[in-house]
Amino acid sequence: MxxxxxxxxxxxxxxxxxxxxxxxxxxxxxxxxxxxxxxxxxxxxxxxxxxxxxxxxxxxxxxxxxxxxxxxxxxxxxxxxxxxxxxxxxxxxxxxxxxxxxxxxxxxxxxxxxxxxxxxxxxxxxxxxxxxxxxxxxxxxxxxxxxxxxxxxxxxxxxxxxxxxxxxxxxxxxxxxxxxxxxxxxxxxxxxxxxxxxxxxxxxxxARSQLSIQAMKDIVDTIDSAGGGADCGVELAQANEHWQQLMATSGDAEAGVGAFLAKRAPEFSWNGGRDTQRRAGAGGPIT
Missing domain, CATH: 3.90.226.10 (2-enoyl-CoA Hydratase; Chain A, domain 1)
Structure with missing residues (x-):
């Protein structure tokens, strides 16, 4: 590259x-x-x-x-x-x-x-x-x-x-x-x-769902950086809302559940860019 x-x-x-x-x-x-x-x-x-x-x-x-x-x-x-x-x-x-x-x-x-x-x-x-x-x-x-x-x-x-x-x-x-x-x-x-x-x-x-990984990375980092308290609760609520909306439209949940029921390996396609992220970067502003 x-x-x-x-x-x-x-x-x-x-x-x-x-x-x-x-x-x-x-x-x-x-x-x-x-x-x-x-x-x-x-x-x-x-x-x-x-x-x-x-x-x-x-x-x-x-x-x-x-x-x-x-x-x-x-x-x-x-x-x-x-x-x-x-x-x-x-x-x-x-x-x-x-x-x-x-x-x-x-x-x-x-x-x-x-x-x-x-x-x-x-x-x-x-x-x-x-x-x-x-x-x-x-x-x-x-x-x-x-x-x-x-x-x-x-x-x-x-x-x-x-x-x-x-x-x-x-x-x-x-x-x-x-x-x-x-x-x-x-x-x-x-x-x-x-x-x-x-x-x-x-x-x-x-091979895992990048929607799942990127969402959970954001949530874990939010908990880690906020350190609990009211501010953490507000940020976690914002994170949850953001990623729940993306989960509903990304197609990864359907691909994963369908593959599980069919007993085959899932093929996840979503790999959202920076424009799908809630944060501008680690410790960055909420977007």
């Missing part, structure tokens, strides 16, 4: 059938992310959102590592927020938000190192699968910086405050099984079978 090239690295989008793969590539540097690579995530996600043939997205690193995180030599530029002048996210936050806001199901496939800012990329995906040889670490305390607020917030929501403090304070590396126990990943697969398992899982998601 496309490649956005940066100095010493690129973000590549490829496709096989209904599965798109977004690959982080910085050869010889464990796919460390330059500023241009972080900024390339947003147009890559826009391309994926607009392609009706894509039903699931796998995010991975080139070669045998996911990514060793942000390019330290480029760190001040990467983290600088031009509006506030603070070093509290910048290109990292923009890339993370773009990936989290993609309405299609996303899978982070992590082998080798997933360190520092690379965790923000993995965490922005819906589901994280790890190879048994994967290593995770969130390391701002090792270099004297404050991790971007958006990344801390997402880490707390995924793993809880105690685990977030343990990882952020220590900067310690954890292996794949420890990461699973801590709630960072949903499954760990043997290294020799990893990519077969990733492909099989992505194919299962692509």
């Amino acid at each position: 496309s490649t956005t090239t940066a100095t010493g690295g690129s973000v590549e989008v490829s496709q096989s059938g209904a599965i798109a793969t977004l690959t982080l590539s910085n050869p010889g540097r464990r796919n460390t992310m330059t500023e241009a690579m972080w900024l390339a995530l947003e147009p890559a996600c826009t391309e994926l959102a607009d392609d009706g043939s894509v039903r699931a997205v796998v995010v991975r690193g080139a070669g045998t590592d996911f990514s060793a995180g942000a390019d330290i030599s480029d760190l001040r530029a990467i983290l600088r927020d031009e509006e506030s002048g603070r070093h509290d996210g910048g290109a990292v936050a923009a890339g993370e938000a773009a990936l989290a806001g993609l309405h299609k199901p996303t899978i982070a496939a992590v082998e080798g190192y997933c360190l520092g800012g690379a965790w923000q990329i993995a965490a922005a995906c819906d589901i994280r699968l790890a190879s048994s040889d994967a290593t995770f670490g969130i390391t701002p305390a090792k270099i004297g910086i404050v991790y971007p607020t958006a990344g801390i917030e997402r880490l707390v929501r995924i793993a809880g405050p105690a685990t977030a403090k343990y990882l952020l304070f220590s900067g310690d590396f954890v292996d794949a099984e420890q990461a699973r126990v801590l709630g960072l990943v949903q499954a760990v697969h043997p290294a020799e079978d990893f990519w077969d398992e990733v492909d099989a899982f992505a194919q299962r998601l692509a």
Whole structure:
């Protein structure tokens, strides 16, 4: 599909059938992310959102590592927020938000190192699968910086405050099984079978009703971001109304129920674009 090239690295989008793969590539540097690579995530996600043939997205690193995180030599530029002048996210936050806001199901496939800012990329995906040889670490305390607020917030929501403090304070590396126990990943697969398992899982998601997946992604994210209370109830009611209306017209329910009664595999055709979404993006305005 496309490649956005940066100095010493690129973000590549490829496709096989209904599965798109977004690959982080910085050869010889464990796919460390330059500023241009972080900024390339947003147009890559826009391309994926607009392609009706894509039903699931796998995010991975080139070669045998996911990514060793942000390019330290480029760190001040990467983290600088031009509006506030603070070093509290910048290109990292923009890339993370773009990936989290993609309405299609996303899978982070992590082998080798997933360190520092690379965790923000993995965490922005819906589901994280790890190879048994994967290593995770969130390391701002090792270099004297404050991790971007958006990344801390997402880490707390995924793993809880105690685990977030343990990882952020220590900067310690954890292996794949420890990461699973801590709630960072949903499954760990043997290294020799990893990519077969990733492909099989992505194919299962692509075969499911995208109306169901996209609706439930919106609803889960609404519950997660609203944190309960009256505002959450209002948003959930809006979400329910929006998706109930789409369910009535998408054709997926008829296809699924008919296939179930006929004892055959369903063929779901709906894969609504951004214009069918209730939100402009993760944390974006209700539309």
